[in-house]
Amino acid sequence: xxxxxxxxxxxxxALLPVPDDPRADLYEAMRYAAMAGGKRLRPLLVRAVADLxxxxxVASTRVGAAIEAxxxxxxxxxxxxxxxxxALRRGKPTxxxxxxxxxxxxxxxxxxxxxxxxLAHPDTHPDPxxxxxxxxxxxxxxxxxxxxxxxxxxxxxxxxxxxxxxVTRLQQMKTGALIGAxxxxxxxxxxxxxxxxxxxxxxAHDLGLAFQIVDDLLDAHGDEGKVGKKLRKDADAGKETxxxxxxxxxxxxxxxxxxxQAIQHLHSFGSEADILRELARFVLERDR
Amino acid sequence: xxxxxxxxxxxxxALLPVPDDPRADLYEAMRYAAMAGGKRLRPLLVRAVADLxxxxxVASTRVGAAIEAxxxxxxxxxxxxxxxxxALRRGKPTxxxxxxxxxxxxxxxxxxxxxxxxLAHPDTHPDPxxxxxxxxxxxxxxxxxxxxxxxxxxxxxxxxxxxxxxVTRLQQMKTGALIGAxxxxxxxxxxxxxxxxxxxxxxAHDLGLAFQIVDDLLDAHGDEGKVGKKLRKDADAGKETxxxxxxxxxxxxxxxxxxxQAIQHLHSFGSEADILRELARFVLERDR
Numbered sequence: 177x178x179x180x181x182x183x184x185x186x187x188x189x190a191l192l193p194v195p196d197d198p199r200a201d202l203y204e205a206m207r208y209a210a211m212a213g214g215k216r217l218r219p220l221l222v223r224a225v226a227d228l229x230x231x232x233x234v235a236s237t238r239v240g241a242a243i244e245a246x247x248x249x250x251x252x253x254x255x256x257x258x259x260x261x262x263a264l265r266r267g268k269p270t271x272x273x274x275x276x277x278x279x280x281x282x283x284x285x286x287x288x289x290x291x292x293x294x295l296a297h298p299d300t301h302p303d304p305x306x307x308x309x310x311x312x313x314x315x316x317x318x319x320x321x322x323x324x325x326x327x328x329x330x331x332x333x334x335x336x337x338x339x340x341x342x343v344t345r346l347q348q349m350k351t352g353a354l355i356g357a358x359x360x361x362x363x364x365x366x367x368x369x370x371x372x373x374x375x376x377x378x379x380a381h382d383l384g385l386a387f388q389i390v391d392d393l394l395d396a397h398g399d400e401g402k403v404g405k406k407l408r409k410d411a412d413a414g415k416e417t418x419x420x421x422x423x424x425x426x427x428x429x430x431x432x433x434x435x436x437q438a439i440q441h442l443h444s445f446g447s448e449a450d451i452l453r454e455l456a457r458f459v460l461e462r463d464r
Numbered sequence: 465x466x467x468x469x470x471x472x473x474x475x476x477x478a479l480l481p482v483p484d485d486p487r488a489d490l491y492e493a494m495r496y497a498a499m500a501g502g503k504r505l506r507p508l509l510v511r512a513v514a515d516l517x518x519x520x521x522v523a524s525t526r527v528g529a530a531i532e533a534x535x536x537x538x539x540x541x542x543x544x545x546x547x548x549x550x551a552l553r554r555g556k557p558t559x560x561x562x563x564x565x566x567x568x569x570x571x572x573x574x575x576x577x578x579x580x581x582x583l584a585h586p587d588t589h590p591d592p593x594x595x596x597x598x599x600x601x602x603x604x605x606x607x608x609x610x611x612x613x614x615x616x617x618x619x620x621x622x623x624x625x626x627x628x629x630x631v632t633r634l635q636q637m638k639t640g641a642l643i644g645a646x647x648x649x650x651x652x653x654x655x656x657x658x659x660x661x662x663x664x665x666x667x668a669h670d671l672g673l674a675f676q677i678v679d680d681l682l683d684a685h686g687d688e689g690k691v692g693k694k695l696r697k698d699a700d701a702g703k704e705t706x707x708x709x710x711x712x713x714x715x716x717x718x719x720x721x722x723x724x725q726a727i728q729h730l731h732s733f734g735s736e737a738d739i740l741r742e743l744a745r746f747v748l749e750r751d752r
Contacts, residue, residue, distance in 0.1 A: 198620035198630075199613050206608075253573060258544075258565035277546035281569070282616050285541060288573065289607030292580045296599035304593040311584035311599050319577030320494075325487050328570050332486035342486075 225362025513650025
């Protein structure tokens, strides 16, 4: 994990040089958000899946950075006063607190565009078919049928009372879509035909849900100092979550079951997929 | 113009069906912004250039809609309270006034992602090389080296005093980049090799600057009822513009000179480029 995190940081450092002009603040804000640490779960998934198919690591690192850029932009916009209004992220002031709201909006917008620029660039992969597939994969996962659509459902959750299938769909979009796109991107780089991706997709699906249930548990019972952001927000907003709908014991059991199921989806792979198995267990045991 | 505007509206109508779930508001907000009229200058440029090379119109309409989606998302975010804080756009309440700030931010983000999804989709063009080139073209024009970078410079213009070269660069990024990307996209669809695009690029460059000078003149002397948005904002913000730096007479002369120059760049084309010539004249004479 530390290896990939270091490589993602180096990729952002190279891809986001601060210009000597009035945009310096914009680039500083992007770097501040993109290089603030974080688990780098998405780049790690791209890398681990791409490694199964002996993909060149320059490609998997660039693709991982692009998907992480989408994740980072969503956090910047999600933290804005009009959205979650968060002042702290990973133990540091959020981008709008540090650089102002206007720059935060634009820094998010810029990371959003850059992600697609990086994916479509010939430096990422020589085959334009692979590049176009990567863009399509990520754009779908980021847009109204994926992450941003899930955030819109999350807004609606503040005034409506969702049942378990609706909360599951919401979370599958809000967090699951980008986790799924990361696994899919690794398979695209590995030139795995769609019919060969079913096991990996099943893995990503179950991993994404388990990740979100653990997130709900951390929000309710986690340590603010460790997690580095404001917690108990779901309860304060009166939102239905896996936790409110299942209770803590069933939620914990469900997350364990999903991780087991995720690992079973990898049965056709040998020890080369052990990192993906360990990653699934890490998701279950994480405390931040 | 009315033909293309109608086709862009029909494309948005087909591409943005309102779902029967909690995202209905998000989609309504996207449709409200995307189908609010407007000059559709960018789709018109894509179409007019693509027509020079007998490109299938389904392709040029989809690409025009994608570039217009980027333009529309930038207007939504630009109107937000933290940015320009505008309550009126094309004579109607802005998206955040109508749907709330959080939905406005997400609707912008969704149109941003959808633009790239549409470009990368095989329905747009059968050749993945063309799709990847279109994505790269638009992502560069939308990001920190293009439109969003220009907006960041515009923020800085409120506290700094820019000279003419800096204002020119700012406007070349803020408005010119997307106009350039529209012309470039038409050439990509027409499979014009980069060395054959110089005349068209020159046209786009001069057209973009002329467009912005006329915008400055309209901001200072236009009719709010006709333009449909709040004017005199540059003067209120104390920003340097082409108008403050050149004065109205030189600004008007400069815009005329640029339009002549834009038309001269088309010398290698015959009457098939007359629409591009008329478009340049329209930019000069527009009153909204």
